[in-house]
Amino acid sequence: MTQTPPQDPARPFAAVVGGGPAGLIAAQHLVQAGARVVVFDRMPSLARKFLLAGRGGLNLTHSEPIETFLAHYGEQAGPLAGAIGAFTPQDLRAWSAELGEETFVGTSGRVFPASFKASPLLRAWLRRLDALGVTVRLRCALRDVTPGALVIETAQGESERVACDVVVLALGGASWPRLGADGGWTQTLGDKGIAITPLAPANSGALIAWSQPMLRFAGAPLKNVTLRAGARSARGECVIARGGLEGGAVYAVSRSLREEIAAQGRARLRIDLRPDVSEAALALRIESARAGESLANLLRKACGLSPAAAALAREAGPLPREPEALARRVKDATLDVGAMAGLARAISSAGGIAWEEIGPDFQLAKLSGVFVAGEMIDWEAPTGGYLMQACLATGAAAGRGAARFLKL
Ligand SMILES: Cc1cc2nc3c(=O)[nH]c(=O)nc-3n(C[C@H](O)[C@H](O)[C@H](O)COP(=O)(O)OP(=O)(O)OC[C@H]3O[C@@H](n4cnc5c(N)ncnc54)[C@H](O)[C@@H]3O)c2cc1C
Numbered sequence: 001m002t003q004t005p006p007q008d009p010a011r012p013f014a015a016v017v018g019g020g021p022a023g024l025i026a027a028q029h030l031v032q033a034g035a036r037v038v039v040f041d042r043m044p045s046l047a048r049k050f051l052l053a054g055r056g057g058l059n060l061t062h063s064e065p066i067e068t069f070l071a072h073y074g075e076q077a078g079p080l081a082g083a084i085g086a087f088t089p090q091d092l093r094a095w096s097a098e099l100g101e102e103t104f105v106g107t108s109g110r111v112f113p114a115s116f117k118a119s120p121l122l123r124a125w126l127r128r129l130d131a132l133g134v135t136v137r138l139r140c141a142l143r144d145v146t147p148g149a150l151v152i153e154t155a156q157g158e159s160e161r162v163a164c165d166v167v168v169l170a171l172g173g174a175s176w177p178r179l180g181a182d183g184g185w186t187q188t189l190g191d192k193g194i195a196i197t198p199l200a201p202a203n204s205g206a207l208i209a210w211s212q213p214m215l216r217f218a219g220a221p222l223k224n225v226t227l228r229a230g231a232r233s234a235r236g237e238c239v240i241a242r243g244g245l246e247g248g249a250v251y252a253v254s255r256s257l258r259e260e261i262a263a264q265g266r267a268r269l270r271i272d273l274r275p276d277v278s279e280a281a282l283a284l285r286i287e288s289a290r291a292g293e294s295l296a297n298l299l300r301k302a303c304g305l306s307p308a309a310a311a312l313a314r315e316a317g318p319l320p321r322e323p324e325a326l327a328r329r330v331k332d333a334t335l336d337v338g339a340m341a342g343l344a345r346a347i348s349s350a351g352g353i354a355w356e357e358i359g360p361d362f363q364l365a366k367l368s369g370v371f372v373a374g375e376m377i378d379w380e381a382p383t384g385g386y387l388m389q390a391c392l393a394t395g396a397a398a399g400r401g402a403a404r405f406l407k408l
Contacts, residue, residue, distance in 0.1 A: 015164040019046035022374025022395035023170030029399025042141035048179040054118025061089040061385040076379035083397035173349030173375040195354040201346035205246035220308035226272040230256030282327035350380035361401025373398035
């Protein structure tokens with residue numbers, strides 16, 4: 001990207017701080033509307049979390065109907081509906097295709113770029129922004145923002161005041177802080193009296209104090225299980241980690257676990273280790289197994305459990321011998337979750353700028369001409385493409401809003 005601002009001082013100047021997906025799409029809208037745009041980011045390169053997301057295939061959005069799509073944002077579906085309605089999952093797919101990355105719908109309904117990677121899409125996007133005249137300033141950390149000005153700390157440790165006509169902040173949440181978004185902005189905006197719901201891990205692992213024998217299975221997957229916590233349930237896979245459970249199925253119920261821990265200090269995670277077989281059928285299989293068979297053999301042969309799944313059934317308490325009770329244990333092994341894994345490894349963060357602080361067009365009510373977008377706003381969603389969709393949709397909305405503010 002060019003390192004010098006485009007030479008047209010007559011055009012209004014928009015500063016976008018945070019070069020993740022939300023900030024970059026805001027920058028695109030602003031430059032296309034006719035603003036001079038500079039993207040500032042504290043890291044040595046842009047969109048590091050977007051690139052990391054590409055390692056898992058880059059799940060861009062989901063193909064389900066918009067009503068069920070929006071329901072994944074829970075109580076924040078209302079405030080997000082306008083932005084997602086104006087930049088729909090179809091719009092996101094068209095945007096990606098326009099950058100040369102066609103998308104496809106996977107068997108689960110999730111949408112991915114054809115290359116299954118983030119890097120080709122990001123490269124094409126940055127080339128496009130460069131061609132449109134967007135300037136990027138890296139290793140520039142936001143230290144303060146006021147209507148009409150930013151204070152940036154440069155790589156040399158110098159403080160620089162940047163006068164601008166409009167600002168879009170897209171500073172992310174606080175998961176994987178080493179990728180750039182470290183939640184430091186909560187202090188900057190909090191000091192200005194802006195209400196912020198504390199950032200907390202979302203789509204994160206569950207911490208469980210395993211017994212010594214269970215630790216032997218660290219790294220082993222639990223395939224095709226159903227997890228239940230509170231009102232949420234998810235079928236899929238998770239992985240036994242030394243400190244608990246990680247993986248998609250746990251992430252899907254992690255919000256319920258987090259809320260139960262906040263309310264009661266601990267949470268119950270219920271695991272069905274054989275979701276395809278009814279409890280009655282399992283009990284019959286156990287019943288008809290050879291008399292005198294060990295419990296280990298009953299779990300392995302009659303119940304069809306892997307060694308790791310069998311160990312997990314034992315972890316939920318002493319194994320009963322009676323067929324109905326053993327079948328119930330396999331269908332409902334309940335574990336105590338003491339805490340959620342921290343923000344450092346969570347996929348995303350819950351919390352952020354409270355909605356009551358955000359006016360129409362994603363402008364901050366207390367800071368005229370300062371717009372916000374992406375994960376730094378108080379919403380959360382499960383994995384499945386809902387995160388990227390909301391980041392891009394709010395980024396587009398903030399970019400359009402900022403352009404309107406500039407009367408472009
Ligand atoms: C392992 C992993 C896999 C994921 N996979 C998916 C997926 O497949 N699908 C999906 O939908 N979502 C996925 N996500 C989530 C998704 O990547 C994020 O929700 C999304 O990147 C958030 O976008 P954002 O633009 O709001 O913030 P970010 O992408 O976090 O960008 C914020 C930017 O702001 C910069 N910044 C922060 N503070 C400052 C400051 N003070 N000054 C200057 N710059 C600053 C940061 O350096 C960063 O570049 C994944 C996340 C992780 C961690």
